[in-house]
Amino acid sequence: MSYIHNRPAKYVPAGYQPLEPVPRSSPMPVKTLSETQQQTAEFECNIQIYCTADELSSLQTGFWSLKRTQNEKTVINWQHAQTSHGLTTLTALCVEQEEKKLLHERFQYAGFAKEFDIHPQPKGRGHINAVFLPVKLAVQQEDMLGWPTTGYFYYFVDHKLYQEFKLTGEDRWSFYLTGSDANTLTDELASEHHSSSLLLPFKIEGKTMTGQFILYRKQKLSRDEFSKLSQSWLEEHATPLDLKSIIASRTQAFMARDITTHHACSDQKSAYYKVKMDPDSRQRESWPEIAQKHGLSAKQLLDLNPAYNDNPLRLQIGDTLCVSAPRSSSVHKRQDIPSPLSEFETGKAYPFGNVWGTFRQRYIMPGLLHIQPDSKVPLRAPIVNAGLLSKV
Incomplete structure (x- = not known):
């Protein structure tokens, strides 16, 4: 707690008594900002x-x-x-x-x-x-x-x-x-x-x-x-x-989306896979891990699933991916899929x-x-x- 006095002491040159006694008032407490209590919300x-x-x-x-x-x-x-x-x-x-x-x-x-x-x-x-x-x-x-x-x-x-x-x-x-x-x-x-x-x-x-x-x-x-x-x-x-x-x-x-007419998935033997959780990492399977299971590269797997082209990290556990292996005889020019x-x-x-x-x-x-x-x-x-x- 800090204090102030009502008036300052009055002094004369050293070696002399004060010309008049200095009355002292009761100290007045001043609250600092840190001591101001906040109201409860x-x-x-x-x-x-x-x-x-x-x-x-x-x-x-x-x-x-x-x-x-x-x-x-x-x-x-x-x-x-x-x-x-x-x-x-x-x-x-x-x-x-x-x-x-x-x-x-x-x-x-x-x-x-x-x-x-x-x-x-x-x-x-x-x-x-x-x-x-x-x-x-x-x-x-x-x-x-x-x-x-x-x-x-x-x-x-x-x-x-x-x-x-x-x-x-x-x-x-x-x-x-x-x-x-x-x-x-x-x-x-x-x-x-x-x-x-x-x-x-x-x-x-x-x-x-x-x-x-x-x-x-x-x-x-x-x-x-x-x-x-x-x-x-x-x-x-x-x-x-x-x-x-x-x-x-x-x-x-x-x-449900009709993806059977797009790219390699136009093959009648198209297959699909539901993304699972990796038991070791407790995270979803990665694109390379899923691709390897089906004999694909990660890029081939992504090409079969264009909905994820913009952000592959959007893939979640439970999502269904097209995993048909592309064949040169079945790869067609990209088609519009509304x-x-x-x-x-x-x-x-x-x-x-x-x-x-x-x-x-x-x-x-x-x-x-x-x-x-x-x-x-x-x-x-x-x-x-x-x-x-x-x-x-």
């Missing part, structure tokens, strides 16, 4: 996101904070936990049980945050304050989905413009976030960074966020069109989002694992890429059909 706010903890980064779910109040500073620390159903819960601790502003930023410190009113609850109660759904956006051309590389996506909540995204072009299907919202139409970008995922608010304090639409346009909305945005305009021109379909897509079974799905509904979502196909050409048509295997996209990521390209 007895409340919490919980966010639930429909993806696994490992998918948070690849689905670019953004950054969260609780806005500063008169009683409590900004809260930026969140604990991560994964539920038994493969969902992620983010938890922030609070000292005060007061209404909080939950802030979501797609890009940290970009200055374009969305606000949601939430109410902290006592720790351990398990109350979920907000629920969000990460998705990726595609458009339909005839009987397949594709990634658009040019144009704009418009996302509406409560029948009002929530966010505008400008596709980056240059053979990429990612997009920039602009500063447009329900009150403003602007070309200003929120950040020079770009992403390929959209985070949908689903429930805030138990209330479902309704009036959600998505609109794909090859050209930016004009100011005249922007001034006419309304519920009736959206119902005529935009695609209503089926939120239940988006949730259900996370648990859809992966469909996704096992051929019927799509606008506004609905489908897991990426049921949407990708393998194609010789990158493009379905100018400005629209084939959806091919991509290790950066989780297999269970919901791919939303934003609309028919023929109606754009």
